[in-house]
Amino acid sequence: MPHVDLLLIGTGSGNSILSEDFSDRSVALVERGTFGGTCLNVGCIPTKMFVHTADVAATPGVSSRLGVDETLDQVRWLDIRDRIFGRIDPIASGGREYRTVHQDNSHVQVHEGTATFTGERRVQVTPNDGGPPVELTADQIVVAAGGRPFVPAIDGLEDVDFHTSDTVMRLDRLPEHMTILGGGFIAAELAHVFSSLGVAVTVINRSGALLRQEDDEVSARFTELAAQRWDVRLDTRVRSVSQQGGTIRLELDGPEGSTTLETGELLVAVGRVPNTDLLDAPAGGLGMNPAGLLVVDEYQRTTVEGVWALGDICSPWELKHVANHEARVVQHNLLHPDHLRASDHRYVPHAVFSSPQIAAVGLTEKQARAQGTEISVAQQAYADIAYGWAMEDTTGFAKLIAEKGTGRLIGAHIIGPQASTLIQPLIQAMSFEQDVREVARGQYWIHPAMPELVENALLQLE
Template identity: 30%
Template sequence: MANSYDVIVIGAGPGGYVAAIRAAQLGLKTAIVEREHLAGICSNWGCIPTKALLRSAEIFQYAQHFKNFGLKLEGSVAPDLKAIVDRSRGIAVRMNNGVGFLMKKNKVDVIWGEAKFTKPNEIVVSSTSKKPMEPQGPIPKNALGEGTYTAKHIIIATGARPRALPGIEPDGKLIWTYFEAMVPPEMPKSLVVIGSGAIGIEFASFYRSMGVDVTVVELLPQVMPVEDAEISAFAKKQFEKQGMKFLLEAKVTKVDKSADSVTAHVETKDGKVQKITADRLISAVGVQANVEGLGLEALGVELDRGVIAIDGYGRTTVPGVYAIGDVAGPPMLAHKAEHEGVVCVEKIAGLPNIHPLDKLKVPGCTYCSPQVASVGLTEAKAREAGYEVRVGKFPFTANGKAVALGEDQGLAKTIFDAKTGQLLGAHLVGPEVTELIQGFVVAMNLETTEEELMHTIFPHPTLSETMKESVLDAYGRVLNA
């Protein structure tokens, strides 16, 4: 049958399109259903375009401090907001088009519309009511459309969307989600950000770098709550030096709107209420899975706290139905979704020795200034788990490459099992640490011990030397501090 496949993937974000490509590589007849934009939120409205904005902010900061590098610059340097946004959106379109090319290259059929299950191995695709924000790449010319499609295996990869707080729902003008925050028509003079996770901190960092007065409100006692407490505290000090303001253990209980500003009522842990008036407010309080409208209830697919319940291979409670990525729960990260998609498809294909995803080995990165990156257990979590730990730390102020770059504010921290030498966690804050963390991820995946890391030669001069020195410090052998 023309509309019959081995694998159908619902959702063409990072997890979905990678799963589709891997299925096609393994010889499975594959289709992917998308209702809004190829490459998903990550490439269109998340990971990639936000990094383009942050790169513009980084270059702007360099330009403001050109004298520190022995350079002369005639005239003033000022951000061109429209050009910054246009560059970011252009990159998003490029990524979108790239996924379209990959679908064609790998002979994956693209079905355009909204999918709903009628049976475990059958979906009905209807025309989409979604109107994606422009610009975006074109719908593939050869895309299939409305109809009934069947497959032996159907993978749900529908992702997630911004969570809205009751009474503080985004309105697209005064109260923003990350969608509006990426395409501001004009630069606000002041901004309140609710939530200090990766999304909140990245936007707070971008807008502060552009000269905006930024206040971050966080419900928990520390900035970036999932990070190691020491790394978080270090980052917070750097943010505050840049002029960012924080209200921790606080919540926005109410927002008053005027014609062109908002007033946030912020309740602190002592019960007092502080009013903060700003031009705009960004709600960055997390995301919720896109599970609605898929027909999961009638199918009997089990949900767990708002996400689809799966085993280590993406299998749901209904045979033949799978879920990967954000819709299947945290950590809600593109690289986790991609890996989950590959594991799921390879298990479907019957490949031997397929290992389930180990969430402790999924790195997390926040592209603020300074950057933050981590993998594994924090020091507190390691101790809570009953480990006797050895902890090593090394400051970027003692690293020659960081000093030469003029970016010497940072810290590398490693946590080992004192009994076995197993690397339990690694946590970094500083320049380009989002690129460095992968070294520790590889080490953990190979079950490397402290001895092997200490005998590994790190090139000089590089920022990566901070990683080895932190390992040496955990065992009383640090050389350069």
Template identity: 30%
Template sequence: MIKETFDALIIGFGKGGKTLAPFLAEQGLKVAVVEKSPLMYGGTCINIGCIPTKALAYQSHIVSQEEGNGPESRQAKYARALQEKDELVTLLRGKNFNNLNSHPGITVLTGTASFQSPHEVRVETEAGSILAEAERIFINTGAKPVLPDIPGIDGAHVYTSTEMLDLAKLPSRLAIIGGGYIGLEFASIYAGFGSEVTVLENGGVFMPREDREIAEEVKKVLEAKGIRFRLQTKVSRIAEQGESVQLLLSTPDGEDTFQADAVLVATGRQANTDGLNLEAAGVEVTGRGFVRVDETLQTTVPHIWAIGDVNGGPQFTYISLDDYRILKNQLFGDRTRTTGDRRFVPYSVFIDPPLAQVGYTEQEALKRGHTVKTAKLPVTASTRARQLKQTEGLLKAVVDAETDRLLGFTMFGAESSEVVNIVSVFMQSGQPYSVLRDTIFTHPSMAETINDLLGAIQ
């Protein structure tokens, strides 16, 4: 076994780690980055998350707007979309690898990492074993899909979100187990390409975290696109039947069966710590299996930190990037930045049209004791939406009636993933909502809907 010594060792090639590595190298540190698979250079977002799924979502939207697409045409366009997605991912994966591998202060090790002691990590590579010793270690291994204990879930026609990205044949009938954000994005993508999509959700409330008026609007729009939702429906067994699959369902009305050509399991994600041997380092995990960290991202071992999805924070690429900012500040700054500084973090769900939200929903604001004023605006009120021929959706704002501060904003409509960032930046300022209401925006644009929405608040 070869032994090498580093100042910093980063396990995993995700957003936070790949940004942290060159920064540490520029401070004069000798840095190693370990990645298990050459197909994951760049992390989850680039290879199996944000980039490929949103690329497919874009192509799906285009196909859904076209007329006269028969099964053969849709299959051909689906195949072309997969090819373009793969070309994009390959390009970005290569750029990410080269960004680190070409840096004189960084060594990229492709292999499986396992702690041997608090300062030592064994890396099994194709060329042999390396014992990497480091003064500082950063765990950046991300998360992976949860597979529930369902008989038959390992069948040939059952896929995780990662595997669905390489599904060559467009399924005529797609069943999705789980009505969360990942499940809804794939439902929207495949419905756009022409699949008959049914979402099977064990819970009794559709999109329980969202504002109830917004959630109902989302459900109505997606149902109009042909997506069917079955709530309070548990999948008890999956059975392969040649080229199709039969699912045994448990519902409040009793047992039922459902036929599909493909099944996507989208029941959540869990920390990707298999094989890391965290016990050897003394690193503790939470009850949910994520690496336990404090507000500075430090684990229970002072010289080991965990960044990105593996630490159980919000599972967004931009949160992983903010983890990097916190570490940069804690290690080489004034040590004032922490996870507690994160206020009004926006998010987007790339269904068609996209859903974006920041701050509190009306229900959350009321639970927190706020007296609120609200306003709603249909997307049809937007001239830009009519130009884009994307008039589905709804906007909603929640304002504190006593302070006039904007507490929350939700937009289910075209370009909402861009508009929400404007509102997020404004909410950080703490100014009264009237300032944003009276801000000048370009015309025609989706952003100017903010003027009309907030102008409706009494």
């Protein structure tokens, strides 16, 4: 049975652990999918490349409010798709080649297949090519196996040619109509992408609002604006799905009773699940929480000595910047076992790259009030700052929540252009425990730039 010093399961953020500091250790690397993981191949990077293209394509639709009349002449889908994956696919294959043949990795053995625990620090790898299983043991194991799209149990769905976020970006042609199941960030981003490129989009959501994990006011504003762009069906469930030729038929139950919807493409975007079931984590003695995530402590240690975990397999945030942070922590702790470093999950920000953009960090107003914290809440509209006038933005706003009296910022929420950039000074203020009054008054804010949105919101806090 091959034994190694270090076994890594997953080549997303986990792959970044293997610096030259591990060159004196024997290493096994296991990957069941495409080298590079979710973010590179089917997640953050390709979706945001599509989003930027969609933003450009959507510009003519709103330019007339500025006195500029533009038209969108053509969308060359295959050129868009191939430009994006023509950049991404070589990175994935290059990463695989580097680990498999480069002399710097002579101490690394790469196994392409599915890893399954058969005991403590013992795994069996079933190769993708159908070869015989390989048994591996290790002194240290890092589980960075990520997650995958969740496919709900809907009658007939297994017999339909539906897509998930793993496949929809590689369509051979744009359909006239696409139906998206889900109301979270993946659904919101891909609805923006395809509608901006000329596809009629229907969004079906079981709850009464889109992006309902956001602050209530942000979710309500986004839902309102989405309904102006897409056919949004709220409080609606899919009873069954069927397909005849190129037409997919959905039987729906909603506020108007039972209805039928026909569509050319169906995208299932109702969430993601960790790959702990594929790993058979219990067979390895690994503890899991009710959501199926591996249980880890602040040092990213699992319930089994010598086994660590990071990223979507153990993190409730499902964010690449969280996985990268945790990978740095695990790397340090593997190299310095006597001086362990803890992960910092105090203020984890996120962004939704739809239209409008959304970014947030910390507590929502509802969460803050539920904790019994006495708070000060400020709201600043884009429409009331000079750059907002320039853009003629009448719907975006920033909402800040501070602990009353102390000046400690505990939540920040922005919906509008460049929200993911504008929120950064607020993440910094929270991370370094800066007083909001100091942040507002202790530096220059360029006039008339968009960060005045943040400045003016900060000045309102008590």
